[in-house]
Amino acid sequence: MSFPMKIVMIGDPKKPDLLEYYGEVFRGDFKLIEGPEFVFKVMNVGGNTINFQVWQLAEDPSFKTERSRYYYGALGAIIVFDVTKLESYRAIPSWLEEIWAYNGKGKMIPIVIVGINIHKRAEVSASISDEGVEAFTEELRRKNKAPINYVPVDKHTGENVSQIWESLGKWYIDYLQQFE
Numbered sequence: 001m002s003f004p005m006k007i008v009m010i011g012d013p014k015k016p017d018l019l020e021y022y023g024e025v026f027r028g029d030f031k032l033i034e035g036p037e038f039v040f041k042v043m044n045v046g047g048n049t050i051n052f053q054v055w056q057l058a059e060d061p062s063f064k065t066e067r068s069r070y071y072y073g074a075l076g077a078i079i080v081f082d083v084t085k086l087e088s089y090r091a092i093p094s095w096l097e098e099i100w101a102y103n104g105k106g107k108m109i110p111i112v113i114v115g116i117n118i119h120k121r122a123e124v125s126a127s128i129s130d131e132g133v134e135a136f137t138e139e140l141r142r143k144n145k146a147p148i149n150y151v152p153v154d155k156h157t158g159e160n161v162s163q164i165w166e167s168l169g170k171w172y173i174d175y176l177q178q179f180e
Contacts, residue, residue: 108146
């Protein structure tokens with residue numbers, strides 16, 4: 001079967017760009033749509049086809065009102081942060097709250113927190129470790145009773161990128177199966 005899944009993406013830098021983050025890895029998989037920041041990806045998950053519709057939202061606070069319209073109806077979310085920037089990491093809770101406030105489903109939707117620039121950790125002494133983010137994610141998951149995962153990625157090699165989509169797609173298929 002084939003299922004559409006609207007995903008919203010927000011984070012660091014100010015305007016996330018999937019194609020920039022993952023370089024050539026996504027160029028063959030995504031079709032860039034003119035107009036709003038929107039990409040489309042089709043992927044097989046557990047024998048089902050998921051049509052991911054990814055809306056990239058500008059993080060700039062002046063666009064908060066406009067962003068709220070795009071969150072509505074989202075079935076999943078991606079929050080991108082830079083593992084070499086503490087302020088990016090500290091923004092995760094506010095991004096979570098914004099997603100939950102405007103998606104129309106509250107804390108029910110799955111969220112994947114994506115750590116970028118893992119290849120730069122050795123260059124930046126104040127980098128956030130994967131272990132630290134995993135512990136933080138577990139605390140968020142437990143405290144909010146929400147499906148939240150963490151995936152560190154390398155935007156140059158595409159390392160772990162497929163885990164983002166597999167995590168979101170698996171959750172969605174599991175969710176749909178409860179209605180069968």
